[in-house]
Amino acid sequence: MASHRSPRRTPQPGQGWPARITVLSAAAAGAAGALVPAAPAGAKPDDQPSAAGLNSRIDRLYEEAEVATEKYNGVAERAGKLREQVANAQDGVARGQARVNRLRDSLGSLAGAQYRSGGLDPAVALMLTEDPDSYLDKAATLDRIGSRQTARLRQLQSAQRHLAQQRSEAAAKLEQLDGLQKSLKQQKKDVQQKLAAARRLLGRLTAEQRANRDGHRSKSAAGVDLGGSKPSSERAAAAVAAVKSALGRPYAWGAAGPGSFDCSGLTQWAYKQAGTSIPRTSQAQRSAGRQVPLSQARPGDLVVYRDDASHVGMYVGGGQVVHAPHPGAPVRYDPVGMMPVSSVTRP
Structure with missing residues (x-):
């Protein structure tokens, strides 16, 4: 019996990627295997990394994936704006061509009227050429046409x-957009490889170790005198x-709500609900x-983490932030001192 396969559709850049991260990352697991060396054949249990060691490597991969995600978000934001500019430029080209066509039709009408009244003046014929500039440069011939014809020309x-000029600008923007789309593809690949490697390491933890995995990451916020509630x-x-x-709600890289979020997507979405626009990346x-x-933090302030500002959460009072941590961890509360604080920003 002949088998029939459903045609595969290639996803378009920027459409539906967060929702497919699980499937795509699983497919990338083989390519990411080089990031996570397999245990040597015949290794004894004592030779295996400890849970703490595995957690440390998983955290490092999540951090690297978050850095790549924020780069992806920045490029995606620029690409989105450029797509709008390309669309506007193409609309401008279409309108410009329509105007040129109308002017040519108008000049053609003048030529027809002149022909019917006694023959087509060579000067009017020149008006209908593809390059009226060359005709206008010959100023000596302008006295052969009327003022109305001169104005139309x-x-x-x-x-x-x-x-x-519009066509040149539209072509340049299209070329720039093509470069950004290639960059998006590479950023997407980087994130997938990091997350696939982290997932392989998670598979080496026991169920109990996975359930308690995030406990070692949180640091106490005791002793931090924050600004108020x-x-x-x-x-x-x-x-x-x-x-x-x-x-x-679940974490999904590149997502900005309302069903799922990455870290900066969550804070941007929250302020959007408050009627305030803030940038896309951390x-x-x-x-x-x-x-x-940090000592003066108030609820609503953005707490930015790490020297490279690759993670962000929102301070909500009581020494706590709400943030989107990483894949597999939903939006949740954590102590404000869960990782090194880079800065606190009040939008």
């Missing part, structure tokens, strides 16, 4: 020049309410307002 000349503004209060409403969010000391 100058309009056509200007329209053609503008159309050529009241948000700094009404919009900060609204952002806190929004981020709390996302508790329990690095850009660090500069999205006034920086304050």
Whole structure:
């Protein structure tokens, strides 16, 4: 019996990637195997890495994946804006071509009228050439056409020049967009490899070790004298309410809600619900307002982690942040000191 296979569809860049991360990352696991050396044949249990060692390697891979994710988010944001610019440029080209066509039709009507009234003046014929500039450069011939014809010809000349410029700009933007899409593809591959390697290491932990895996990452926030429990503004209060409403929703790299989030996608979404626009990446969010000391943090402030600003959460009071940690961990509370704090920003 002949078998029939369903045709495979190639996903378009930027569409539906977060939802397919599990399948795609599993497919990339083989390529990522080089990142996680297999245990030597015949190795004894005592030779295997400890749970703490495995957790440390998993955390490092998640951190590297988060760095790659924020790079991906930045490129995706630029690509999205450029797509809009390309669409506008193409619309401009279409409108410019339509105007050129209308002007040519108008000049053709003038030529027809002149022909019917006694023959086509060579000067009018020149107006219908593909290059009216060459005709206008010959100023000595302008006295052979009327002022109305001269005005129409100058309009056509200007329209053609503008159309050529629009086409050049549209072509340049398309070329730039192609480069960004190639960069997105590479960033996507990097994230998939890191996450696949982390998943392989997770598979070497026992069920109990996996359930308790995140315990070793949290550090106590005791002794940190934070600024207070009241948000700094009404919009900060609204952002806190929004981020709390996302508790329990899954992490998905490149996602900015409402069903799933990565770290910067969560904070951007929460402030969007409060009517405030902040940048997409954690690095850009660090500069999205006034920086304050950690000791003065108020609910709604953005807590940016690590020197490279590759992770961000929202301070919600009580020494806690709400954040999207990593794949497999939903949006949740954690102590503000769970990892090194780079800065605190008040949008």
